[in-house]
Amino acid sequence: MGAKGLIISGSFGELLARQKASEEFELGELLIAESADAKTLMQVYDLLYGSQVSEQNLELISGMTLEEGTSLEFMDPHLRNYTLAKLKSLITIPKESKKKYKASKALPGFFSELLEVEKQDINFITKPKNPLFLGDMRSGSKVLELPLFLDGKKALSHHVLVPATTGRGKSNLVKCLLWKLAAEDYAGMLVLDPHDEYYNAEPGLKQHPAKDKIKYYSPEPLPGTDSLVFNLKDVTPDHFSGAVDWSTPQKEALSAYWKKFGKEWIEAVVLEKPLDNKYHEGTLGVIRRRVMDLLSLTWDGEKLHSDGIFKLNAGASTITDIVKAIMDAKIVVVDTSGFDGREEILIGSMITTELFKAYKRAKTKGTLKDTPVASIVLEEAPRVLGREVLEKGRNIFSTIAREGRKFNVGLLAITQLPSLIPRQILANMNTKIILGIEMKPERQAIIESAAQDLSQDDRAIASLDKGEAIVTSNFAPFALPVYVPLFDTIVETRRDNTQRAYPGLG
Ligand SMILES: Nc1ncnc2c1ncn2[C@@H]1O[C@H](COP(=O)(O)OP(=O)(O)OP(=O)(O)O)[C@@H](O)[C@H]1O
Ligand SMILES: [Mg+2]
Incomplete structure (x- = not known):
C-alpha cells in the first residue's frame, strides 16, 4: 500500500504532513509512520491548504477565473496546490513483539511516509478480562472492524461520563453498553430511566436473550417484570436531599422527627406529632406539605392514603x-x-443510598473483592451534580462521585451540559465517552478535565457525527476514536451471531 502523505515539518505535538493528491486526509484519521524499529500511531487534528504560489498570485488567478473566465495554469496542479494536515503522535508501538507500546517521545523521521492504519497495527489493544464494550475503532469516519473495550471493573467504579449535544447518540451508546454487559458477571447496573427508553422500547433490553440478567421495575410492569412500589417505612429524610432544598431549620426538624419516631417518622410528620424541641409552625407545615406531595399521600382526617408508589402495606x-x-x-x-423531576430523584436517591450502604457493609465485612462492581446510570446528571445544586448541600450522587470508587460504586453520568458540573467532579470521572458536542464551553469543560491531552481535539469533537465518539480514560493507552453501533443492529445480529458477539451465552 502506498503512502497517503509525507511528514514535512513541525514540532512534537504539531507535525505537518503533505497529503498525496489522489488521497484524502480526514479530521480524526489515524495514520502510521514507520521507522526501523517502531511504528508511530498518529492522528490528524487539523487540515489546511498549502500552495507553491504566493498569496498575491493566488488572488490574481482566482480573480481571472471568476471575472474573466480564464484560468492560468503554470505548473502541474497536483504539485502547485495541496492539502496539509496537522498531526499529533498518539503512541509508539515497538516492532519487537515482546516490548510494550509506550507514549511517543521522539519525532518520526523527516519525510516519513504516512500509511493508512490497519487492524493489525493496533492489535496491541487486547480484550481485557472484564470487558466494557465501547464500539469499533474508528479512523476519521472510517470504521475498522476492531471492537474496543476498557477494563470494565476499573472504568465503571471510577465513574464514566457521557457528554454530548442532544441527539448525538448518548442513550444509544448506553443501550449498547448495557446489552453487552448483560453477558458479563463483573458488574451490576442501576439504570434510572426517565424516558422509559432502555428496557421497554423497540428495540430494547427486553429483547436480550439473558432474561434473568435484566430486571425491570415500573409502575406499569410488563408481564413477568416487577412493580415499582416502595414501603413508606423505607423512606428516610436523607433520601430527600437532591430532590428538595430544605432550609436549615427544616433539616433540623426533619432529623428531629427521624430521631424521635424512626420508621414511623412520616406518619408523625403528617399527624404533626409533637417534637421535643419547639419548631416554628410554618417550618413544620412546609415539611408536611412537601413530604405528602412528593410521596403522593393524603390525609382524610382519620387515615393516611397513598395515591402513588409509596405504600403503607406493600413494597x-x-x-x-x-x-x-x-x-x-x-x-x-x-x-x-x-414522575416529575423531584419524584424521580427521590426514587433514585432511595435506591442509590441503600445500594451504597450495602457496598460499604461489604467492605467492612471483607466481601467487597468478590462482589461485582456497581454503576448507576444517571440521565441529565447536572440535576444532582450541578454546581448550583451542590452549593445547597450534598446528595448521594455527589457523595458517590467523590468517594464511591473506594467501595466499587461508580456513576455513569449522561449530560448535554458538562460545564454545569464542578470541575473537581468532572476530573474525578476517569472515563469520558465524548460524542459530538456543538457548544464550545461544553467542549472546553470536557477537554480541560480529560484523562488525555485533548487540547488539539476541539474541532474533532465538534464535528463528531452520530455514534462517533472519542473515549478518554485513565484506563486507555490513548484517547480512543470509536464508532458506537446503532443499537438496532446489535439486536438484529444477535440471532445469526450469538456465538461471536456474546461469548458465554448459548
Ligand atoms: N451509533 C449510531 N449510528 C447511527 N444512528 C444513531 C447512532 N446513535 C444514535 N443514532 C440516531 O440518533 C437518534 C438519537 O439518538 P439518542 O436518542 O441515543 O441521542 P441522545 O444523545 O440520547 O439524545 P437526547 O439528548 O435527546 O437524549 C437515534 O434515534 C438514532 O436514530
Ligand atoms: Mg438520550
Whole structure:
C-alpha cells in the first residue's frame, strides 16, 4: 500500500504532513509512520491548504477565473496546490513483539511516509478480562472492524461520563453498553430511566436473550417484570436531599422527627406529632406539605392514603431485591418516566443510598473483592451534580462521585451540559465517552478535565457525527476514536451471531 502523505515539518505535538493528491486526509484519521524499529500511531487534528504560489498570485488567478473566465495554469496542479494536515503522535508501538507500546517521545523521521492504519497495527489493544464494550475503532469516519473495550471493573467504579449535544447518540451508546454487559458477571447496573427508553422500547433490553440478567421495575410492569412500589417505612429524610432544598431549620426538624419516631417518622410528620424541641409552625407545615406531595399521600382526617408508589402495606422488599440483584451482577432498569423531576430523584436517591450502604457493609465485612462492581446510570446528571445544586448541600450522587470508587460504586453520568458540573467532579470521572458536542464551553469543560491531552481535539469533537465518539480514560493507552453501533443492529445480529458477539451465552 502506498503512502497517503509525507511528514514535512513541525514540532512534537504539531507535525505537518503533505497529503498525496489522489488521497484524502480526514479530521480524526489515524495514520502510521514507520521507522526501523517502531511504528508511530498518529492522528490528524487539523487540515489546511498549502500552495507553491504566493498569496498575491493566488488572488490574481482566482480573480481571472471568476471575472474573466480564464484560468492560468503554470505548473502541474497536483504539485502547485495541496492539502496539509496537522498531526499529533498518539503512541509508539515497538516492532519487537515482546516490548510494550509506550507514549511517543521522539519525532518520526523527516519525510516519513504516512500509511493508512490497519487492524493489525493496533492489535496491541487486547480484550481485557472484564470487558466494557465501547464500539469499533474508528479512523476519521472510517470504521475498522476492531471492537474496543476498557477494563470494565476499573472504568465503571471510577465513574464514566457521557457528554454530548442532544441527539448525538448518548442513550444509544448506553443501550449498547448495557446489552453487552448483560453477558458479563463483573458488574451490576442501576439504570434510572426517565424516558422509559432502555428496557421497554423497540428495540430494547427486553429483547436480550439473558432474561434473568435484566430486571425491570415500573409502575406499569410488563408481564413477568416487577412493580415499582416502595414501603413508606423505607423512606428516610436523607433520601430527600437532591430532590428538595430544605432550609436549615427544616433539616433540623426533619432529623428531629427521624430521631424521635424512626420508621414511623412520616406518619408523625403528617399527624404533626409533637417534637421535643419547639419548631416554628410554618417550618413544620412546609415539611408536611412537601413530604405528602412528593410521596403522593393524603390525609382524610382519620387515615393516611397513598395515591402513588409509596405504600403503607406493600413494597417492603423492593429496595432489598434491587440491591441484591445489582450485587449479583444484574442490570436493574427503573422506569421513572411517569414522575416529575423531584419524584424521580427521590426514587433514585432511595435506591442509590441503600445500594451504597450495602457496598460499604461489604467492605467492612471483607466481601467487597468478590462482589461485582456497581454503576448507576444517571440521565441529565447536572440535576444532582450541578454546581448550583451542590452549593445547597450534598446528595448521594455527589457523595458517590467523590468517594464511591473506594467501595466499587461508580456513576455513569449522561449530560448535554458538562460545564454545569464542578470541575473537581468532572476530573474525578476517569472515563469520558465524548460524542459530538456543538457548544464550545461544553467542549472546553470536557477537554480541560480529560484523562488525555485533548487540547488539539476541539474541532474533532465538534464535528463528531452520530455514534462517533472519542473515549478518554485513565484506563486507555490513548484517547480512543470509536464508532458506537446503532443499537438496532446489535439486536438484529444477535440471532445469526450469538456465538461471536456474546461469548458465554448459548
Ligand atoms: N451509533 C449510531 N449510528 C447511527 N444512528 C444513531 C447512532 N446513535 C444514535 N443514532 C440516531 O440518533 C437518534 C438519537 O439518538 P439518542 O436518542 O441515543 O441521542 P441522545 O444523545 O440520547 O439524545 P437526547 O439528548 O435527546 O437524549 C437515534 O434515534 C438514532 O436514530
Ligand atoms: Mg438520550
